[in-house]
Amino acid sequence: MHLFYTPDIQPQHKAFILSEEESKHAVRVLRLSTGQPLQLVDGKGGRYTAVISDAHPKRTVLEITTVSQGDGRRPNYLHIAVAPTKSIDRLEWFLEKATEVGVDEITPIICDHSERKEVKLERLYKVVVAAMKQSQGAYLPKINPATRFADFVSGDDLSGQCFIAHCAEGEKRHLTEAMQRGGEALILIGPEGDFSPGEIDAAAHAGFKPITFGRARLRTETAALMACWETALINR
Structure with a gap:
């Protein structure tokens, strides 16, 4: 069944009108017609089954038949703060896969060794919306504006639970050993050149615990996805 993202829908709605963009996609691209069923998600855990009552390419009207809340809710909340990669495609790859695996909030952090200093939130937003729809999810991760590392950790x-993954020497635990199931968790993932010594010290001062994903030196987007994957395993 085709899935549409409709953030403005409310549980009490008995009918709903798709936006012009979604209406065009439904009628012109998918060639859906009156009487056909589809699903809607609001990005907050609400899932709606609906039937098309008027297949108009600019304002398709839907009749809501069933509503469920908390669809696919996980027992934890994961926030990944990650340095944007030099190639934006690699960051977008992470966002897509993280949305599929499970993440609730993402903050791009600008670090001392960052090669990319800016990100376009609208582009990142489109990536996570597409990934949510493709994976048939009902929760849309929150994408925050880029923030300087020092401002973020202070x-x-x-x-x-707050963690920082870095490659510097020192005692570190595997995330699967350090993280407790449930609750909130925040994980810092640095740029290709890793966090600077000053950033590692600042994070430790702010209460972040150092973690490792093993002996291999991972790319930024790989490490960030590992954080999502291991968190999903801990909380499954």
Whole structure:
């Protein structure tokens, strides 16, 4: 069944009108017609089954038949703060796979060794929407504006279990050993040149615990996906 992202839909709605863009996609591209069923998700765990009552290419009207909330809810909340990669394609690859595996919030962090200093949020948003729809998910990860590392780790809103993955010498635990199941977790993933010594010290001062994903030196996007994957395994 075809899935559409409709963030404005509410549980009390008995009918809903698709946006012009989604209506065109439904009628012109997918060639859906009156009487055909489809599914809607609001990105917050709401999943709706609907039937087309008027297949109009600019304002397709739907009749809502069933509503479920909390669809696919996980027992944890994962926030990945990751340095944007030099090639934006690699960051987008991470966003796509992380959305499929499970992530709730992503913050691009600008570090001392970062090769990319800016990201276009609209482009990243489109990637996670497409990944949510492709994987038939009901939760859309939150994408935050890019933030300087120092400002991020010194913020007042840090909560839950906090970890930093780096390659510097020192005692580190595997994430599967350090993370507790459930609750909130925040994991810092650095750029290709790793976090600077000053950033590692600042994170430790802010309460971040050092972790490792093994002996191999991973690319930024690979390490970030490993964080999502291991967190999913811990909380399955």
